[in-house]
Amino acid sequence: MTRRDASRWHPAEYAFWALPIVAYFVFPDHLALLAQIAIAALFAVSLDLILGYAGIVSLGHAAFFGIGAYAAGLLAQAGWGDPVLGLACATLAAAVTGFATSFLVLRGADLTRLMVTLGVASMLYVLANKLTDITGGLDGLQGVEMKPIFGQFAFDLYGKTAYVYCTIILFVMFWIARRVVHSPFGLSLQGIRQNAVRMPALGTPVNARLVAVYTLGAAYAGIAGALLTQTTQFVSIDVFSFSRSAEVLLILVLGGIGSLYGGILGAVVFMTVHEYLSGIDPLYWQFWLGLLLIVVVLFARGGIMGTLRLASKVRA
Amino acid sequence: MTYALQTRNLFKRFGGFLATNDVTLNVAEGARHALIGPNGAGKTTLINLLTGFLEPTSGSVILKNEDVTRQPQHRRVKRGLARTFQINRLFADMTALQSVILAVNERRGIAGHWWRPVSAHGEAIDDAASLLSQLGLLEVAHVPTKDLPYGKQRLIEIALALAAQPSVLLLDEPAAGVPTGESRELFETIARLPREVTVLLIEHDMDLVFRFADRISVLVAGALLTEDVPDMIAADPRVREVYLGDAGHG
Structure with a gap:
């Protein structure tokens, strides 16, 4: 069996992860945007775990992003401003929410899942809006003060600390996700996505696997949400919004589902184009963004990753 | 005689249609047991009930002396029951x-x-x-x-x-759609399975069935018509009638 083992790191992957370091030096004035890209990338990776690998479609993934964001925010507001502690609590809160709601997405087909996930996220949105005393409602959560990371690295005005912090968390979480998808558990998720009917006949407890990955995906989304809170020191209610759920789905489809890297590439392209277009055409930028998405979906099957794969095959 | 797989008074109703009608089947340990019957007799439904892919309306499924009627598919697989799909x-x-x-x-x-x-x-x-x-x-x-x-x-x-x-293997028309030459090969593979493995086979090709099986059950309209050794089944006028009466699909 002399085949390349996909679980081993490809040289292109090392090169890819050198880019965030290069970016730090090349774009010192855009570190805030780069941190936002890292957060969007992590959020897209979290959706890829459940959609790209397990095949669970979701239009409400912002539910877990929002839970993470508010958990980190409320904790910091209460005086527990240590970022790492905040991340840990946000992860836990999102994972618990994911676990509890996972049972709702087990049953039913794709359409049911779209409705259920959408419903959960909108319920949380309304709840956050209603509980003004705790969440600040539409005004957002104020008074989020972050302490320095490990008591050493304070968040600065240029966003240096924020960028390095977000990128390191993204990398670590990516590395863990990469291990998970190449493990026997990851293979069984792909089995479920490709033929859910066959899996029980192999002895697979399909529901238990889906609960596990949904919980994991929720935890990842919670971390992304917490990073947004910690780097902006504010929580807006739109962390739960439908547009956030839809946007992360767009990012993932743009980048290509089922490869982990697709989510990251999608985030880089989407956020950059978004920034650029809204700069040159503040009124109609969404028109051009929409056009780009249509072109990608129609002509570049498998998104950016799919196109890159095809290109590397053609050359080889 | 010990049985690898049994059903007791198994019924499966889909709305007004009785797909499985009071089936009590005993598959001996180590048997090469074939399940035959005309199209629509409910053979695949029976396999689906045995594996837990479908839940019976009433009756029970017993795997190696243990009632597994309420167990999900994946548990039955862990207990040694595997299947192929038609x-x-x-x-x-x-x-x-x-x-x-x-x-x-x-x-x-x-x-x-x-x-x-x-x-x-x-x-x-x-x-x-x-x-x-x-x-x-x-x-x-x-x-x-x-x-x-x-x-x-x-x-x-x-x-x-x-x-x-598996210790019990259910084969639902394993040779369906396979060219004749290859289907012989396929059956040789199945015939080479160790004798401890009990095999329950659904198959349309009567040549294959009579060469392979040591026991045959005939299913007609959801109910068991008869069960016997191949020679007796071949000589049974009722079986001939079922197949001749439905020769076009046999």
Whole structure:
């Protein structure tokens, strides 16, 4: 069996992860945007775990992003401003929410899942809006003060600390996700996505696997949400919004589902184009963004990753 | 006589249609038992009830002296009951090797391991490779399933069931759609299974059935018509009538 083992790191992957370091030096004035890209990338990776690998479609993934964001925010507001502690609590809160709601997405087909996930996220949105005393409602959560990371690295005005912090968390979480998808558990998720009917006949407890990955995906989304809170020191209610759920789905489809890297590439392209277009055409930028998405979906099957794969095959 | 698999007064109703009508079936340990009957007799429904793919309206399913009627499919597989599907249910984008590793991992109880890569579980890979070589699939081990000819896909279907190392194997028309030459090969593979493995077979090709089976049950309109050794079944006028009366589909 002399085949390349996909679980081993490809040289292109090392090169890819050198880019965030290069970016730090090349774009010192855009570190805030780069941190936002890292957060969007992590959020897209979290959706890829459940959609790209397990095949669970979701239009409400912002539910877990929002839970993470508010958990980190409320904790910091209460005086527990240590970022790492905040991340840990946000992860836990999102994972618990994911676990509890996972049972709702087990049953039913794709359409049911779209409705259920959408419903959960909108319920949380309304709840956050209603509980003004705790969440600040539409005004957002104020008074989020972050302490320095490990008591050493304070968040600065240029966003240096924020960028390095977000990128390191993204990398670590990516590395863990990469291990998970190449493990026997990851293979069984792909089995479920490709033929859910066959899996029980192999002895697979399909529901238990889906609960596990949904919980994991929720935890990842919670971390992304917490990073947004910690780097902006504010929580807006739109962390739960439908547009956030839809946007992360767009990012993932743009980048290509089922490869982990697709989510990251999608985030880089989407956020950059978004920034650029809204700069040159503040009124109609969404028109051009929409056009780009249509072109990608129609002509570049498998998104950016799919196109890159095809290109590397053609050359080889 | 000890039985590997039994049903007691099994009924399955779909709305007004009685697909399984009071079936009490006993499959002896180590048997090569065939289930025959005209189209629409409810053979696949019965397999689905045995495996837990469907839940019976009433009655019970007993696997090795244990009532498994309420157990989900995957538990029954863990207790040694595996099946193949009449219409391939495979993993289109996976290679033959990946598919079989997936099934082997499940049997070895490592399919939920989430940290070490698949490639680090060497014993499972060896198991899968030896199963592929047994079925003559080794040279296509790295070809995605969807790119394989139908005959080879049919063999993967069987490899997936064998990967569970079942003590009871249910084969739902394993040779369906396979060219004649290849179907002989396929049956030789099945015939080579160790005698401890009990086999319950659904098959339309009567030549194959009478060569392979040591016991035959005839299912008509959801109910068991008769059960006996092949010679007696061949001589039974009622069976002849069922098949002659439905010769076009036999």
